[in-house]
Amino acid sequence: MGRPARAYEVRRKFWREMRTGVVVAEAASVAGVSKSVAWRWFREAGGVMPDATAPVSAAVPRLSFAEREEISCRHAAGEGVRQIARALGRSASTISRELSRGVVRRKSGYRASVAQAGSDRRARRPRVRLLARHERLRDHVQQQLLLKHSPEQISHRLVADFPDDLEMRVSHETLYQALYVQGRGGLRRDLSRCLRTGRALRKPRRRTSERRGRIADMVNISQRPPEVEDRAVPGHWEGDLITGAENKSAIGTLVERATGYVALLHLPGAHGAVEVQQAMVEVMSNMPASLRRTLTWDQGREMSNHVQIAAATDLDIYFCDPHSPWQRGTNENTNGLLRQYFPKGTDLSGYHHDYLDFVARELNTRPRKRLAWRTPAEALDRLLSQSTNPPGVALTG
Numbered sequence: 001m002g003r004p005a006r007a008y009e010v011r012r013k014f015w016r017e018m019r020t021g022v023v024v025a026e027a028a029s030v031a032g033v034s035k036s037v038a039w040r041w042f043r044e045a046g047g048v049m050p051d052a053t054a055p056v057s058a059a060v061p062r063l064s065f066a067e068r069e070e071i072s073c074r075h076a077a078g079e080g081v082r083q084i085a086r087a088l089g090r091s092a093s094t095i096s097r098e099l100s101r102g103v104v105r106r107k108s109g110y111r112a113s114v115a116q117a118g119s120d121r122r123a124r125r126p127r128v129r130l131l132a133r134h135e136r137l138r139d140h141v142q143q144q145l146l147l148k149h150s151p152e153q154i155s156h157r158l159v160a161d162f163p164d165d166l167e168m169r170v171s172h173e174t175l176y177q178a179l180y181v182q183g184r185g186g187l188r189r190d191l192s193r194c195l196r197t198g199r200a201l202r203k204p205r206r207r208t209s210e211r212r213g214r215i216a217d218m219v220n221i222s223q224r225p226p227e228v229e230d231r232a233v234p235g236h237w238e239g240d241l242i243t244g245a246e247n248k249s250a251i252g253t254l255v256e257r258a259t260g261y262v263a264l265l266h267l268p269g270a271h272g273a274v275e276v277q278q279a280m281v282e283v284m285s286n287m288p289a290s291l292r293r294t295l296t297w298d299q300g301r302e303m304s305n306h307v308q309i310a311a312a313t314d315l316d317i318y319f320c321d322p323h324s325p326w327q328r329g330t331n332e333n334t335n336g337l338l339r340q341y342f343p344k345g346t347d348l349s350g351y352h353h354d355y356l357d358f359v360a361r362e363l364n365t366r367p368r369k370r371l372a373w374r375t376p377a378e379a380l381d382r383l384l385s386q387s388t389n390p391p392g393v394a395l396t397g
Helices: 003-019 024-031 035-045 065-076 081-088 092-101 112-124 135-146 151-161 172-180 189-194 273-285 306-313 325-338 353-364 376-386
Strands: 236-243 250-256 262-265 294-297 316-319
Touching (some): 081 092, 135 189, 172 189, 236 325, 250 273, 353 376
Parallel strands (some): 294 316
């Protein structure tokens, strides 16, 4: 393996480590490069990790003039294509193409200077990116980003919204690269703030566990009905609080498991057991009876009045095991989405009830991958229309 291939293998090793969730410094140490080099790679890529399955030769840097000189000498000495390829750590196809490109006239044979000039010329040719070429597509994508739709949601929704217009197609990876990767623009760079993280680079995050007290008379998640798991029946909810600066303010979050439909609890003054009970009863009482089956929460003290909530709403309430947020995976994902609107470290008590309704409406009208790119509101209306139960209130938010 030649020097270019070895260098690329080092990068591959770095990105493989990054994909496991470690921080840049740890990945740099494993790959055997300095932190400054690793951060340069990370910034150049915008945090967009390259394809781990791509062959090494797919991203090996183009031939240098020194390599072309060596090809010229070895070729003149009568070495074959495969022999030269092994000596330079390149593929045989690369050497074969290079020999054909560097010939001026058949009699003169391969010349390194001619090949280098041709390579420089090809590298200078303008490459207009997809979003820079198609103004209509670019404007539509930017509009959807402003609505806080993710690149993957935008990409798949284009197929549904423009089924006969093949020009209105773009992959989500192209959108990420247009926002993140240097030299692959076409979108306004400030639109990266519309992404869930709000950052201009992808960065790994470390998880921390929460300390919770024990609640009297709670029913463990292990006793929850099996039908909750398959998401076929609507009406099974997961809930939690997202908290503000120093945990002094909070907003309650509820998400329906089958559809991802979101409802938010307004807790402007406090977020103790009484306040959560009142907000929960108010929100769930407006739901049809067919959408009030179970609720799963973690072991937070704010749910100390769960018996009263269950009696008022006809919900069966279950509690997760300690330090097991994955048992409320749908709600955890939703809380991550909500941080676009309610950043960590801010005072959540100042948000008006109408703004919470606006945020819930935006989330409920975002297309979702697991719903075949329908929105939660569309999926919920569809499930309710198929139900044999009498229809309840219309859910459009």
